[in-house]
Amino acid sequence: MANIKELSVEEKLRALYDLQLIDSRIDEIRNVRGExxxxxxxxxxxxxxxxxxxxxxxxxxxxxxxxxxxxxxxxxxxxxxxxxxxxxxxxxxxxxxxxxxxxxxxxxxxxxxxxxxxxxxxxxxxxxxxxxxxxxxxxxxxxxxxxxxxxxxxxxxxxxTEKEENFLLEKSAEFQEQIEERLLNAYNRIRTSVRNGLAVVSIERGASAGSFFTIPPQTQMEIASRKKIITDEHSGRILVDSALADEEKEKMQQLFSKI
Missing domain, CATH: 1.10.287.1490 (Helix Hairpins)
Structure with missing residues (x-):
């Protein structure tokens, strides 16, 4: 994608996690409609x-x-x-x-x-x-x-739900614009390959959210340092530390409450 501002690894992780929270909310809305x-x-x-x-x-x-x-x-x-x-x-x-x-x-x-x-x-x-x-x-x-x-x-x-979904779709497009093409492609590929659509997950009790496989302490420290993008070796999902996840959840909750 052209004209994308160069982001730090931490900014990329935050943008990816924010995009995940928005897309997950869109998934929830569509699940309400079901079949x-x-x-x-x-x-x-x-x-x-x-x-x-x-x-x-x-x-x-x-x-x-x-x-x-x-x-x-x-x-x-x-x-x-x-x-x-x-x-x-x-x-x-x-x-x-x-x-x-x-x-x-x-x-x-x-x-x-x-x-x-x-x-x-x-x-x-x-x-x-x-x-x-x-x-x-x-x-x-x-x-x-x-x-x-x-x-x-x-x-x-x-x-x-239509008003909320349209708002979220616009926001999803905005956040996608911030993410470089290689990362966005990886995000979309992971999202379509997993059952619940979660491509970016946080560390919870030493394992990636929704997984039973423990992540080694050294890897957890690397994730918390936010110096490089790390994926779960079992699921392929992109991992973020729980502190970053909590901060972004709060930020997104404020965004959702405006609808």
Missing amino acids: LPLEVEDLEDEVAGLSTRLEKLKADLETIEEQIKEKKNAIDGHKESIKKYTEQQKNVRNNREFNSLTKEVEFQELEIQLAEKHIREMKASIEHKKEVISQTKEKLEGRQSHLKHKKAELEDIMSE
Whole structure:
């Protein structure tokens, strides 16, 4: 990074620890939200999917109802044909013509039976689709209600924390500007590789915070002298002495209280 003021090792350690305290506070805020943003997103997708399915089911229903109308119209046409052929049978000149017309009547009657069978099947399909539509509507209403509740919950949390998070993000960016690129890269690399996001930790009871491995007294003295940046050989975290940590915690607490 260009135009960074040359800091002493102690100033670098303080800047790194301050950045860690700010970023940890941002992590806490985001942890409060937890999985809520993802839950809301998943529910929105589910509601959209159910709405699309409902529209398709309704369109299918309209199509089937239209097909039933067509079949009924066809039945009316077949009945008209039967009436016509029956009338013609009264004026036939021979048995061949009569038999031919009888076959036409039988064919029309079969067509009516087939159309009526299709209508019964389509009516059964309509009943099934109506049941599915009812179930889908009920599920959609339930998901919409759940989504509304989760959105309200997320909005409440966002309204409570958004101002603080934005302030802290600005401060995090400011502190990052103070830290040389090599150190900042190391900080970010460590932070993303550890579960709790702690890249800079203080010495507590002879060990690095959150660790059970004791740090040798000579190394503790070197850390307390603040003459060079030392990392924990087990976790890779950057180490600071407890006095420096307490001073920076107090300073950051005053910063956080201004929000």
